[in-house]
Amino acid sequence: MTDSNFDRAAELIAKASRGVAFTGAGVSAESGIPTFRGEGGLWRKYDPIKVASIESFLADPSSYWSIARERGRESLAAEPNAAHRALAAMESAGHLAAVVTQNTDGLHAAAGSSRVIELHGSGRRVRCLDCGAEESRADVQERLEVELPPHCRTCGGSHIKPTVVFFGEAMPVAATEAAFELARACDLMLVVGSSLVVYPAADVPATAAERGAPLVIVNAEPTPLDDQAAVVIHGRAGEVLPKLAELASSAV
Numbered sequence: 001m002t003d004s005n006f007d008r009a010a011e012l013i014a015k016a017s018r019g020v021a022f023t024g025a026g027v028s029a030e031s032g033i034p035t036f037r038g039e040g041g042l043w044r045k046y047d048p049i050k051v052a053s054i055e056s057f058l059a060d061p062s063s064y065w066s067i068a069r070e071r072g073r074e075s076l077a078a079e080p081n082a083a084h085r086a087l088a089a090m091e092s093a094g095h096l097a098a099v100v101t102q103n104t105d106g107l108h109a110a111a112g113s114s115r116v117i118e119l120h121g122s123g124r125r126v127r128c129l130d131c132g133a134e135e136s137r138a139d140v141q142e143r144l145e146v147e148l149p150p151h152c153r154t155c156g157g158s159h160i161k162p163t164v165v166f167f168g169e170a171m172p173v174a175a176t177e178a179a180f181e182l183a184r185a186c187d188l189m190l191v192v193g194s195s196l197v198v199y200p201a202a203d204v205p206a207t208a209a210e211r212g213a214p215l216v217i218v219n220a221e222p223t224p225l226d227d228q229a230a231v232v233i234h235g236r237a238g239e240v241l242p243k244l245a246e247l248a249s250s251a252v
């Protein structure tokens, strides 16, 4: 983590006019939402296929919701942190065209980013797989304390599911197309807080790099795309990004 890395990254941000930020769970870690992989990660505690695959959800929604109840207590109360705010500032300053996120927590929008592509859906809404009725995740959270699994308020069905992408489900078509279009057209790809091991999401930064856009990676740990990056900064997003935003705003 040398100063010259910060300067080089800031210079690339300052020069960008249609940059794209690609974010993962690490950007929300400092808001108190646990990541999936790495230290303290959710998938160290639970088998993702048992917890978040569509097959096991349909067979046993209660198991999913008992874990979602715990996670919901943390994520529904979470507030954007300095990293989310720095990305919103980079958009306002004209350097970022959009944030493409794998997160479902809504914190980029809460921080003021105006164009946010949610590749894995949104955890703020819940949809009934039987009748299609939707309600807010916060309302379901209240019911979870007394009702497992929670039932649909409209039809009484027992398969209401957050509008997030589960294993075995396709990614939302419009969001996926928008993300790849942005990746093909960007002049900077700024990756923040993602292990870059989940596909097809990780193809978004890979596509930008293949097209020749400089890749800047800010992550606590190494990623499989580090060797393709123009700059890699290992550190905490909430500390690194505000510095980059400030350096970029003072660079010519």
Ligand code: OAD
Residues within 6 Å of the ligand: 023, 024, 025, 026, 027, 029, 030, 035, 036, 037, 038, 041, 048, 052, 102, 103, 120, 165, 166, 167, 192, 193, 194, 195, 196, 197, 198, 218, 219, 220, 221, 235, 236, 237, 238
């Ligand atoms: P991961 O949990 O796989 O990776 C988070 C990365 O953030 C790790 O490499 C950490 O080292 C890093 N990290 C942790 N704290 C950090 C901090 N404060 N600052 C910077 N980096 C930090 O999360 P994702 O890459 O988002 O999919 O995972 C991708 C997908 O896998 C998720 O969207 C989810 C999961 O299964 C679905 O739910 C469909």
Ligand code: ZN
Residues within 6 Å of the ligand: 128, 129, 130, 131, 132, 133, 152, 153, 154, 155, 156, 157
């Ligand atoms: Zn229903």
